[in-house]
Amino acid sequence: MGKPCYFALFDLQPSFELDRDQLATKYRELARETHPDRFAAESDQRQREAVERSADLNEAYQTLRNPTSRARYLLSLDGTELPLEATVQDTEFLFQQLQWREELEALQDGADMDGIASFKARLTQAQNELHDAFSSAWADTTRRPDTERLVRRMQFLDKLAAQVRQLEERLDD
Amino acid sequence: MALLQIAEPGQSPKPHQRRLAVGIDLGTTNSLVAAVRSGVAEALADDSGAVILPSVVRYLAERTEVGASAKDAASADPFNTMTSVKRLMGRGMGDITRMAGQLPYRFSAGDSGMPFIETAQGPKSPVEVSADILRTLRERAEATLGGELVGAVITVPAYFDDAQRQATKDAAQIAGLNVLRLLNEPTAAAVAYGLDRGAEGIVAIYDLGGGTFDISILRLSKGVFEVLATGGDTALGGDDFDHAVAGWIAAQAGLGEQLDAGQWRTLMQQACAAKERLSRDAEVVIRFGDWQGCLTRQVLNELIGPFVARSLKACRRAMRDAEVDAQEISAVVMVGGSTRVPHVREQVASLFGREPLTDIDPDKVVAIGAAIQAETLAGNNRDGEELLLLDVIPLSLGLETMGGLMEKVIPRNTTIPVARAQEFTTYKDGQTAIMIHVLQGERELVADCRSLARFELRGIPPMVAGAAKVRVTFQVDADGLLQVSAREVASGVQASVQVKPSYGLSDAEIARMLEDSFRSADVDKSARALREQQVDARRLIEAVESALAADGDRLLDQEEREAIEDQLDRLRGLLDSSDAIAIEQQAKTVTQITDAFAARRMNATVSAALSGRRVNDIED
Numbered sequence: 001m002g003k004p005c006y007f008a009l010f011d012l013q014p015s016f017e018l019d020r021d022q023l024a025t026k027y028r029e030l031a032r033e034t035h036p037d038r039f040a041a042e043s044d045q046r047q048r049e050a051v052e053r054s055a056d057l058n059e060a061y062q063t064l065r066n067p068t069s070r071a072r073y074l075l076s077l078d079g080t081e082l083p084l085e086a087t088v089q090d091t092e093f094l095f096q097q098l099q100w101r102e103e104l105e106a107l108q109d110g111a112d113m114d115g116i117a118s119f120k121a122r123l124t125q126a127q128n129e130l131h132d133a134f135s136s137a138w139a140d141t142t143r144r145p146d147t148e149r150l151v152r153r154m155q156f157l158d159k160l161a162a163q164v165r166q167l168e169e170r171l172d173d
Numbered sequence: 174m175a176l177l178q179i180a181e182p183g184q185s186p187k188p189h190q191r192r193l194a195v196g197i198d199l200g201t202t203n204s205l206v207a208a209v210r211s212g213v214a215e216a217l218a219d220d221s222g223a224v225i226l227p228s229v230v231r232y233l234a235e236r237t238e239v240g241a242s243a244k245d246a247a248s249a250d251p252f253n254t255m256t257s258v259k260r261l262m263g264r265g266m267g268d269i270t271r272m273a274g275q276l277p278y279r280f281s282a283g284d285s286g287m288p289f290i291e292t293a294q295g296p297k298s299p300v301e302v303s304a305d306i307l308r309t310l311r312e313r314a315e316a317t318l319g320g321e322l323v324g325a326v327i328t329v330p331a332y333f334d335d336a337q338r339q340a341t342k343d344a345a346q347i348a349g350l351n352v353l354r355l356l357n358e359p360t361a362a363a364v365a366y367g368l369d370r371g372a373e374g375i376v377a378i379y380d381l382g383g384g385t386f387d388i389s390i391l392r393l394s395k396g397v398f399e400v401l402a403t404g405g406d407t408a409l410g411g412d413d414f415d416h417a418v419a420g421w422i423a424a425q426a427g428l429g430e431q432l433d434a435g436q437w438r439t440l441m442q443q444a445c446a447a448k449e450r451l452s453r454d455a456e457v458v459i460r461f462g463d464w465q466g467c468l469t470r471q472v473l474n475e476l477i478g479p480f481v482a483r484s485l486k487a488c489r490r491a492m493r494d495a496e497v498d499a500q501e502i503s504a505v506v507m508v509g510g511s512t513r514v515p516h517v518r519e520q521v522a523s524l525f526g527r528e529p530l531t532d533i534d535p536d537k538v539v540a541i542g543a544a545i546q547a548e549t550l551a552g553n554n555r556d557g558e559e560l561l562l563l564d565v566i567p568l569s570l571g572l573e574t575m576g577g578l579m580e581k582v583i584p585r586n587t588t589i590p591v592a593r594a595q596e597f598t599t600y601k602d603g604q605t606a607i608m609i610h611v612l613q614g615e616r617e618l619v620a621d622c623r624s625l626a627r628f629e630l631r632g633i634p635p636m637v638a639g640a641a642k643v644r645v646t647f648q649v650d651a652d653g654l655l656q657v658s659a660r661e662v663a664s665g666v667q668a669s670v671q672v673k674p675s676y677g678l679s680d681a682e683i684a685r686m687l688e689d690s691f692r693s694a695d696v697d698k699s700a701r702a703l704r705e706q707q708v709d710a711r712r713l714i715e716a717v718e719s720a721l722a723a724d725g726d727r728l729l730d731q732e733e734r735e736a737i738e739d740q741l742d743r744l745r746g747l748l749d750s751s752d753a754i755a756i757e758q759q760a761k762t763v764t765q766i767t768d769a770f771a772a773r774r775m776n777a778t779v780s781a782a783l784s785g786r787r788v789n790d791i792e793d
Contacts, residue, residue, distance in 0.1 A: 040551075061588075
C-alpha cells in the first residue's frame with residue numbers, strides 16, 4: 001500500500017487494547033499539523049497534499065477508533081484480508097444470531113421502547129465480551145483462526161446495532 | 174510628493190500588513206458581514222449604522238434594491254421582490270413545484286432545469302439574487318475596512334447538501350468574492366461561543382433560523398472544535414411559524430384562496446409581527462382587513478408544535494450519531510432568531526435537561542465565528558496557537574448499484590477531508606463502459622436520494638463479466654464539496670468529475686451571470702457618477718442664485734448679470750438629462766463666468782469687515 005502503519009502514525013504498538021482518550025488526543029495534535037486550513041495561504045500543490053494527508057489521517061483515526069475495524073486492520077497487518085461478506089460456518093453463533101433477530105422483530109412489532117433500551121444494553125455487553133475474547137485470542141499466536149471467527153461475530157453485532165438504531169429512528173417518527 | 178519608503182533587505186516595509194478577510198452569514202431572513210479589527214471580531218454596519226441587512230432584493234427595471242428598502246416594498250411589489258431566497262438555493266424545478274403555494278413568484282426553467290424567477294429585470298436565478306446580497310455586503314466591508322478583500326468565509330447550514338453548497342459558492346463567484354471556506358453555521362457559532370467563554374467539553378448548538386434548522390454536537394478541546402455529529406432540516410425555520418400563523422389568521426377571518434400575492438405578503442408580515450410580540454406578551458390582537466381577533470401564546474404553541482417537534486427529532490438522532498447522552502452535554506447554545514420563541518426554548522430545555530444559553534446575540538454569533546475563521550485562513554494569525562475546526566459531512570454519499578439501490582461510500586458524520594474508494598465490476602461479458610451515478614442521502618432507494626451527478630467510464634477493454642475492476646474514489650474537501658473519479662485498475666482507463674449537481678447552474682449560465690454583473694457594475698458606476706454631477710450642479714445653481722439675489726444689483730452691471738443668468742439657465746436645462754459629462758462641462762462654465770463676481774463679493778465682505786460692519790449687514 002505504501003502507507004505508513006496506522007498504529008505507528010499515532011505512536012502506538014499494534015495491539016487491540018488501546019486508550020481511546022489517548023488516541024483522540026494524539027489525533028487532535030496530528031490534525032493540527034496536517035489540516036488544509038494551515039496551508040490556506042500556500043500553493044495549490046501544498047494545499048492538495050494537505051487535503052490528502054488529512055484524509056489519510058482521518059481514515060487511520062476512524063479505523064483504530066472502532067474496535068471491529070481495528071481488529072480487521074490487525075488481521076490485515078498480519079496478512080489476512082477478511083472479505084466483508086462471507087458465509088459463516090459458526091453454527092453455535094448462528095443460533096444466537098437467530099435469537100437476537102427474532103427478539104428484535106418482536107420489539108419492532110410491539111414498538112416497545114423500554115424493551116429496546118434493555119436489548120441495547122445486552123447488545124453492548126455482548127460486544128464488550130467479544131472484544132475481551134478477541135484481545136486474548138490475538139495475544140496468543142496459535143489461536144489465529146479464532147480471531148477471524150471473532151471478528152465476523154463482531155461484524156454481525158455491529159450490523160445488529162445499526163438495525164436497532166434504524167428501528168429507534170423509525171419509532172421516533 | 175510622497176517620500177520613498179526604504180526597507181532593509183529581506184524586511185517588508187509593513188511587517189504586519191494585514192490581508193483583509195471577512196465572515197459572511199448569508200441568512201434566509203437577514204445577512205451580516207463581520208471582520209476582526211484590532212483583535213476583536215465585530216459585525217460591520219452600513220452608512221446608517223444598521224448591522225443587519227434584510228435578505229431581500231427588489232428588481233426594478235432600472236435598478237436593484239437590496240435590504241431594508243426592498244423589504245418595505247415586499248407587499249406592494251410582490252413579484253419583483255425576492256424574500257427567503259435561500260430556501261431555493263440548489264433546488265430544481267421539481268422541489269419548487271412541491272413548495273409552490275408558499276411562494277408568490279412566477280417561475281420559469283433555465284437551460285439546466287434550474288428555476289428562474291421572472292422579474293422586471295428579466296429572469297433571475299436564486300443564485301443571482303444571493304449574489305446581489307453578497308455584493309452589497311462585500312461593498313459595505315470594502316468601504317468600512319478601506320481596501321479590497323482577499324476573501325470571505327461564507328456560512329451555510331450544516332445540513333446543506335452538495336448542490337446547496339455549490340450554489341452558494343457560485344453566488345459568491347458572481348458577487349466577485351473569493352471564498353476562503355464554506356463554513357457550517359453551527360460550527361461558526363461554536364467558535365464564537367467557545368472562544369468567548371473559554372468553553373471545554375461537549376456542547377450542542379441548536380440553530381433555528383428563518384428557513385433552516387441545524388443541530389451540531391461538538392467536542393471543544395484546547396482550541397480544537399471537533400464536530401461529532403450534525404443533523405437538521407434545510408426546510409424548517411421561522412418562516413414555517415409565520416406560515417402557520419398566517420394560515421390560522423386566514424382561516425379565522427374566513428379568507429380562502431382569494432388572497433393575491435400582495436395581500437399574502439401583508440398577511441405574512443402581520444403573522445411574523447404577531448409571533449414576535451408573543452415572545453414577550455401572553456396574547457396579541459391582530460387586525461386584518463375587516464377582521465379582528467386575538468392570538469394567545471398557547472394557540473401559537475399549538476400551531477408551531479409540529480415544527481418544533483421535528484427539530485427535536487433531529488436532535489435525538491444527532492445525539493445517537495455522536496454516541497453521547499444528554500447528560501454528557503455541558504452546554505446547549507441557542508443560535509438564530511427563531512430561538513427567541515419561548516416554546517422553542519422550553520422544549521429544548523426539556524430535551525437536554527438543562528437551560529439553553531441565550532445570552533449570546535443569536536443574530537450575530539454566526540457571522541462573528543466566520544470572521545474569526547476568515548482571519549485564520551487569510552494567514553493573519555501566525556502565532557501557532559490558532560483554532561482548528563474538524564467538521565463532518567451531513568449526509569451520506571454513495572453510488573447507484575444494481576436494482577436502483579444506493580450503496581453508501583462515505584456515511585454521514587464522517588470527518589472531512591475524506592477520501593474513500595470502492596471497487597465495482599462489470600456484469601456483462603465484453604462490457605466496455607460503466608455508468609457511475611453519484612447520490613447523496615440516507616434512504617435505500619435511489620429515487621429517494623438526491624442525484625448529484627452521472628458520468629460514464631468508457632474504454633474498458635472487453636473482459637468476461639466480473640473480471641474488470643473499477644475503482645471509484647470519492648474525495649470530499651474541507652468545504653464539504655465532493656469530487657469523484659473512476660479508474661479501471663487493469664487497463665488504467667480513467668474518468669473524473671468535479672461534482673456539479675445535475676440541477677445546478679451550468680457553466681454557461683454562470684459565465685452569463687458574471688458578464689451581466691460586470692455590465693451592471695458599469696451601469697451602477699455611471700449611474701452614480703450622473704447622480705453626483707446632478708447633486709453638485711444643483712448646489713452650484715442654488716449658491717449662484719442666492720449670491721445674485723444678495724449682491725447681483727450692487728456688484729454686477731446689466732451685461733455681466735445677463736451673461737451669468739444665461740449660463741445658469743443652460744445648466745438648469747441639463748439637470749434632468751442623463752449626460753453626466755455635459756452637466757460637468759456646463760457647471761465648469763458657470764463657475765468660470767461667476768469667478769469675477771465671487772472675487773468682488775469676497776472683497777466687499779473683507780472691506781466691510783475692516784470698516785467694522787458685520788457681514789450680515791451688508792447682505793441685508
